[in-house]
Amino acid sequence: MVIGVDYYPEHWAKELWVPDADLMQKTGVKLVRMAEFAWSRLEPREGVYDFSWLDEITAVFKERGIHVILGTPTNAPPRWLVEKYPDAVPAGRDGKINPIGIRGHRCYNHPDFLRHAKEIIERMTKRYAQNEAVVAWQIDNELEANFCFCKKCTEKYRAWLKKKYGDLDTINRLYGNEVWSGEYSTWEQIDPPLGNYPAAWLNPAYMLDFNRFASDDMIEYVKMQTEIIRRNCPGAKITTNVWFCENMPDFYRTFAGLDFVSYDNYPPTKLPEDEKEFYSHAFHLDLMRGVKRQNFCVMEELSGGPGCWAPMVRTPYPGMLSGYSLQAFAHGADAVVHFRWRTAVSGAEMYWHGLIDHSNVPGRRFAEFEKLCLAAEELKALVGTRIVSKVAILYSSDNEYAFKIQPQTNGMYYYEQLKLFHEALTKYGVNIDIIGEDEELLGYRLVIAPQMYVTNPEVVRRLYTFVEDGGTVVFTNRSGVKDAYNNCIMEPLPAPYRKLVGCRVLEYDPVGYDNVTIRFLDGAEYRAKQWCDILKPEGEETRVLACYDSEFYKGSAAITENKYGDGTAYYIGTVGERELYIRLVGEILQKCGIDFVEGLPDHVEVTTRSKDGFFARFIFNNTTKAQEFVLDERQVSLQPFEMQVETVKAKQEESFI
Ligand code: GLA
Ligand code: ZN
Numbered sequence: 073m074v075i076g077v078d079y080y081p082e083h084w085a086k087e088l089w090v091p092d093a094d095l096m097q098k099t100g101v102k103l104v105r106m107a108e109f110a111w112s113r114l115e116p117r118e119g120v121y122d123f124s125w126l127d128e129i130t131a132v133f134k135e136r137g138i139h140v141i142l143g144t145p146t147n148a149p150p151r152w153l154v155e156k157y158p159d160a161v162p163a164g165r166d167g168k169i170n171p172i173g174i175r176g177h178r179c180y181n182h183p184d185f186l187r188h189a190k191e192i193i194e195r196m197t198k199r200y201a202q203n204e205a206v207v208a209w210q211i212d213n214e215l216e217a218n219f220c221f222c223k224k225c226t227e228k229y230r231a232w233l234k235k236k237y238g239d240l241d242t243i244n245r246l247y248g249n250e251v252w253s254g255e256y257s258t259w260e261q262i263d264p265p266l267g268n269y270p271a272a273w274l275n276p277a278y279m280l281d282f283n284r285f286a287s288d289d290m291i292e293y294v295k296m297q298t299e300i301i302r303r304n305c306p307g308a309k310i311t312t313n314v315w316f317c318e319n320m321p322d323f324y325r326t327f328a329g330l331d332f333v334s335y336d337n338y339p340p341t342k343l344p345e346d347e348k349e350f351y352s353h354a355f356h357l358d359l360m361r362g363v364k365r366q367n368f369c370v371m372e373e374l375s376g377g378p379g380c381w382a383p384m385v386r387t388p389y390p391g392m393l394s395g396y397s398l399q400a401f402a403h404g405a406d407a408v409v410h411f412r413w414r415t416a417v418s419g420a421e422m423y424w425h426g427l428i429d430h431s432n433v434p435g436r437r438f439a440e441f442e443k444l445c446l447a448a449e450e451l452k453a454l455v456g457t458r459i460v461s462k463v464a465i466l467y468s469s470d471n472e473y474a475f476k477i478q479p480q481t482n483g484m485y486y487y488e489q490l491k492l493f494h495e496a497l498t499k500y501g502v503n504i505d506i507i508g509e510d511e512e513l514l515g516y517r518l519v520i521a522p523q524m525y526v527t528n529p530e531v532v533r534r535l536y537t538f539v540e541d542g543g544t545v546v547f548t549n550r551s552g553v554k555d556a557y558n559n560c561i562m563e564p565l566p567a568p569y570r571k572l573v574g575c576r577v578l579e580y581d582p583v584g585y586d587n588v589t590i591r592f593l594d595g596a597e598y599r600a601k602q603w604c605d606i607l608k609p610e611g612e613e614t615r616v617l618a619c620y621d622s623e624f625y626k627g628s629a630a631i632t633e634n635k636y637g638d639g640t641a642y643y644i645g646t647v648g649e650r651e652l653y654i655r656l657v658g659e660i661l662q663k664c665g666i667d668f669v670e671g672l673p674d675h676v677e678v679t680t681r682s683k684d685g686f687f688a689r690f691i692f693n694n695t696t697k698a699q700e701f702v703l704d705e706r707q708v709s710l711q712p713f714e715m716q717v718e719t720v721k722a723k724q725e726e727s728f729i
Pocket of ligand 2: 162163179180181182220221222223224225226
């Protein structure tokens with residue numbers, strides 16, 4: 073397992089390069105990422121290139137056996153470029169150019185920006201193609217599905233629509249543009265969402281397509297860069313680093329043409345005071361592993377207290393810095409690159425702390441980092457191991473967009489239910505995949521399908537087949553609400569899934585922050601919030617598991633179970649408290665015959681990586697207190713953020729899948 077650091081040679085006096093690299097080598101750093109913002113140093117004036125410093129520092133690392141990932145520097149075009157082409161900077165919702173303030177100031181469709189971007193990538197990739205130290209390329213940095221409202225982007229948007237729908241009549245029909253006289257009669261009438269209207273005030277069909285376009289447009293930019301890198305460096309691996317930002321691209325399509333997923337992992341340094349409050353950043357790690365269904369890289373990892381973008385927050389608690397890295401390995405990362413080697417002394421990010429503080433005196437966090445490097449070295453046996461799971465949670469970019477466009481009720485957001493299930497599954501120590509909704513389901517026994525809101529007919533078909541063939545699916549409220557265009561389906565909910573779950577929604581009550589109570593047949597009561605689907609069981613084999621115990625629908629079904637074909641489909645019509653999911657998931661895992669661990673304390677995670685009958689089991693204490701518990705009839709004690717690894721060679725007949 074590889075530990076790396078993000079390094080900015082252009083931020084430091086040259087005299088520091090060698091001592092820095094020496095210390096990295098001594099500490100056990102194996103990988104360095106550089107140059108993703110260094111355009112002005114690589115091309116100080118138009119057409120004047122200077123790679124000498126990058127050659128030099130790359131050589132310093134090469135001599136020390138440290139590999140390099142180079143970022144294409146296109147996130148931060150130099151001043152001369154913006155001076156010459158002021159409209160290379162994205163335009164805001166008023167259609168006017170946003171003044172250049174920070175980084176990320178480039179329109180993905182500006183021809184002069186693209187010409188210069190291509191040129192610098194072309195030169196950089198040619199220059200380092202034969203350099204053995206350079207093992208991978210990162211495209212740009214934390215790309216977002218930008219909303220640029222310039223003329224060129226608008227033209228691209230119209231062309232995207234033309235390609236998708238062919239003619240305006242089709243768009244008018246599928247968007248329902250007759251509402252509020254919104255019909256288009258010329259292509260020029262189609263604009264991006266200008267003006268400062270909340271997304272929910274605009275046509276949801278139009279808004280969903282605009283989000284899809286913005287994502288596709290960003291992906292085209294990724295493809296442009298990929299094509300140059302592949303041509304010049306055929307053997308190199310290509311990635312880009314993503315995070316959960318405001319305008320997220322479709323991760324699955326973004327990485328389809330890339331070699332591995334990179335994720336910027338900044339888990340909280342302040343944990344919730346209430347231990348029962350859920351926090352599940354391991355969710356993000358599992359989601360990232362699921363994007364390509366392969367191991368991934370953390371390209372930026374928490375190293376010190378974050379700040380700058382907001383006032384500073386707590387410094388990482390002892391064990392946290394190394395613990396979060398080890399946790400990433402336990403969830404399928406093969407490399408963790410720490411952001412950053414040393415805290416910047418200048419620039420806007422001077423309070424986003426790195427491994428070493430401004431003083432350049434390695435301190436407590438660095439000592440922890442040293443130990444982490446040693447631990448990573450000891451985890452060599454994990455090379456080639458993977459996480460195999462019988463449980464999948466489905467994720468959909470369309471749903472993410474659609475819920476952001478139309479928040480359903482107070483407090484409800486798309487990720488919450490996915491995380492509630494993830495956390496409940498974590499309580500049972502099973503491996504959890506989070507995969508795109510349109511992935512094949514072969515090999516899974518249990519699929520959690522929360523809020524299947526925007527309907528993709530192929531996904532519906534696959535879920536029916538999966539259950540028919542003996543699988544178990546858990547659906548929740550707000551499923552089958554929208555067609556593929558983000559219009560409401562004119563059928564009782566959960567429209568396409570109604571037969572599968574054996575019940576329909578008679579009426580729903582978006583209770584928002586109000587609390588309701590639900591009661592299971594055994595009398596157990598749970599609090600619920602946000603949403604209540606009043607359910608009517610209608611299948612011959614539909615069982616009611618829990619009913620509402622408050623409100624005017626007291627006694628109506630809230631959670632149901634239905635036999636369908638050889639399998640089972642559950643429907644949860646409300647959003648319960650954490651304990652509700654822990655109970656349900658425990659019962660469902662048992663019924664599915666999936667092995668699980670019992671009695672894990674809150675926030676202790678157990679995951680398994682395996683290969684050819686070799687298993688490594690990780691037990692991780694993701695809290696600030698020591699925890700003692702019994703595992704496999706054995707007492708285990710773990711300090712805060714401590715991880716234990718147990719390896720076992722499986723008996724030959726045991727197949728993991
Ligand atoms: C992101 C960026 C980095 C840096 C860190 C810390 O992950 O990619 O360049 O800004 O955040 O804020
Ligand atoms: Zn633009």
